[in-house]
Amino acid sequence: MGVRAAVVGARQRDAMTAPLFVTADDSLLDELLRLAAAAGTTPEVASDVSAALRAWTRAPLVLVGEDLAPALARAAPSRRDAVFVVLSAPVPDRVFQVALALGAESVAELPRSEGWLVERLTDVVDSAPARGLTIGVVGGSGGSGATTFACALGQLAARSGPAVVIDADAFGPGADRVLGLDLVEGVRWEALGHTTGRLSARALRESLPRRDGVAALSWYADAKPRRLQPFAAREALSAARRGHDTVVVDLPRAPDPLVDEIASRCDQILVTVVPTVAGVAAAMRTAGRFAGPGSLGLVVRGSGMDDDSVARVVGAPVVVRMAEQRGLAESLDLGLGPIRSRRGHLGRAAATVLAVFGDRLPRVA
Ligand SMILES: Nc1ncnc2c1ncn2[C@@H]1O[C@H](COP(=O)(O)OP(=O)(O)OP(=O)(O)O)[C@@H](O)[C@H]1O
């Protein structure tokens, strides 16, 4: 399937943020669709003037092919920003007159202006409201089950849309390993460490190791743990949110300004708590670090102190309590991820969290 078929056939998820391409010239359209794919966006395509007029005001960016520009200018659409006339041949003088008549900002000649056009298209995607529900999970005490629960959330969320677990803990077991993706090829943090430009949502989504809808972004297992690079971390989180319905971040417990920043970009923070005196005391300290109005919730694992007491001491509501998951180690050893059945304790707890937070957030269609 060529780029064009792939892009045209893709689900139009972000109708409000789709740029408008106006052209009946197939080869120009192919070129533009290729650039859109590089920018991680799916355009709305109008192949005649009336279709163009219908979509004219709602698109955040309009690229008008030189073939339809004169006819569109004659139809005198309302003046608006971010209109460009594009063509693949050297620009003849008459095109500038048409561009002026259309109120276009400028004329883009392909392939010379390709890089610039991809940037403009990526800007459109970036200005889109992030649509992925982003949940950060941090252990209230060491070994309380944060990494396991983060991966369980990603695995379950993937049953209803693309999901990714972002591993921000270089000293953990690796989200890819926990999800059984460690042998799957794909991009790891090491490859993103030198990122200096915009990461497209689509490029990230398509390059991560993934199975059954859930992907992981972590480090190579045999590499020395390295610190997260701030720019790469910000870009990856932003691109992950734009490209996935659910993003789960496995946050390390050790204090780190970059981790605090990543946490502040999450819609919700979950703290995993073992309901013993020691577990709750440690969770209280951890929760204090991430406190923000309404954004903190507790996942209690095992029995001990009751929910009310845990919530009172830690200072955050209990979202869910779950019993120990039997057969977890075996499931992980087999590379099946933490959730084998939706009816298991982990599966039910993850489903509760997704139901509570998924409904609470304003989602973009
Ligand atoms: N829901 C659960 N039921 C049973 N065992 C669990 C559960 N969650 C985690 N475990 C087990 O507890 C151990 C620690 O789990 P995990 O690595 O997820 O904790 P963590 O909070 O991320 O630890 P760390 O502090 O090292 O980051 C693992 O052996 C894991 O298999």
Ligand SMILES: [Mg+2]
């Ligand atoms: Mg962990």
